[in-house]
Amino acid sequence: MKKVVTRLLALSVLALPAAALADTTVNSTTIFRSFQDNRTGFEKRQYAPITQFLGVDIDKLGDGNLSLHLYGWGRMDLADKSYNEDRVDGALTYGYAQYHFKEANAQASLGRLYVNEGIVSEQVDGLSVRTDLPYGFGISAFGGATVKTDNLPGEETDGKGGGSFGGRLNYRYGGKLELGLSGVYESSAPGINNLQLVREGKFGSHRLVGGDIWFAPHSKVDLMGHTSYNTETRRVAEHSYLVNVRPVQDLVLSGEFNEQNERDLFFSSIFFAGLVERLSDKSRSFGTRASYQLNKVTELTGDYKHYRRDLGQADRFGGDLRLSLLDKALRTGVGYHYLRSSPDFAVVPTSNASGSFHEARGFAMYNAKQYFTALDAIGYFFKEDINGRPRAVELIGSLGYHLTPSLSLSGDLSYGSNPRFVDEVQGLIRLTYNKTFTGKGGTK
């Protein structure tokens, strides 16, 4: 982990000369936390980690079409070790150079990057290219070494093959239709110690193909979604679709459908493959949501979702109200949801257990010229006690001050009471620096 932190710092320093010559955005957040764990039966611990998140975007390099993008974090424990065996930890989330060509939305990226194309959602240390093509076609491709994460328990691997490649071919027609064909091929999964997973046909290489669609037969209706197919298990892994209808300008009615064959979707994850009991296990959910922008101030949402697994069934329904006042300086919201589930989803599933609970949330935040403040309360109220406690509540208060337009200092204090802790108090101090040195555009 020290290596990662060192590399992150080195990359930041190396980027400084280039940053001085180009459009540069720096997003830096330093967070110091303090909390205690004094649960009965556990050794008392005091934690004080300090974490630095750093994002740097350097645009308009070279001929003006080259950019560099870097994001990562590093942490140091000032008291007890907060999480793993190291007192210092860190990760490079992404770091890549990107070249935008002058036509056809063509771009090439090189480095550690995410690829989201159709059914493909991967992270590689490698190359990604894409371009629009004439007649509505488009193409993208990527390839590289897989980004390794922590080894799974009892294993000497994270379960990923050494490299992967894939891409997407798409066709668009007149702002009404998009069809995509995508796939990912990862080199063979490594040998694992849990041979039972392999013998039972629950774990193997990560190889998927699939299709995606976006279809708007009318200006007020659009349908989108994808189906993925696992070429190793030779079965469909997932269907996931969404339809939106906008009968009037500020009303959106949505319907969604998801179906997952768990063995086929989880096949290349040691962690999730171990959770599959039967190869035929299936999850299905469908739901609906209505959101209405009553006026510039008020937004109302209601939603319902039904879950069905071999294990049992559940329904979740509720609504949210959001207000945006004083030219968006004051934002507030309240929400309520109820999950009604069969006993099988309870923490300890017995015949008289329940996994049902009410969820209530309320928040308010105010952003003035000099200071900003926020209050957030969330509570889960269980139908049957969990660990002898009927609820889990958390209250967070935050207060901050803009030292300069780019630099702000804020502090959060949270109180919680839940099935794990009778009282849980945590403090946090946050120093945020967001600065775009030249150029225009959004900075969200």
Added chain:
Amino acid sequence: MKRCALMFPILALAGFILLVGCAQMKAIPNLPVWHPEEVTSGPVSCSECHEDQQKGTMKPFATFNHTPSFVKNHRFYAASDDRLCASCHKASFCADCHTNRVEMKPSTKYGNRPDREMPHRGDFLTLHKIEGKLDPGSCYRCHGRTNNARCIVCHR
């Protein structure tokens, strides 16, 4: 061998389209690299400013209005239009939640932004014992093959 036989016509087709297309690439317009005007804070509606005049193969702007449904289901839009997302959002905006190794809950990092939609608010450590059984596919999207170091501390 069968897989290779299947891959060949796909690659050949892709190569053919690429060659034909290259000849006419200059006629295809670019999206702006970056939104030319500063975007207001909070959820935005593209159609507040953009009229839905059809240009080429672009989808209607109203499709991308940041309604609650859009925010909840943004994965569908990002899977085919992340180039458009990138004209307003830096990649770090996505990385607040989507990461290979998470350091702290996004809602903790942004305790001063309760208006943002963020996963695992409140005592999710207790809740996940129910939610995980309810919809494991939604867990898998983020924690299946990456970002699961925190999960495996207990799930051994």
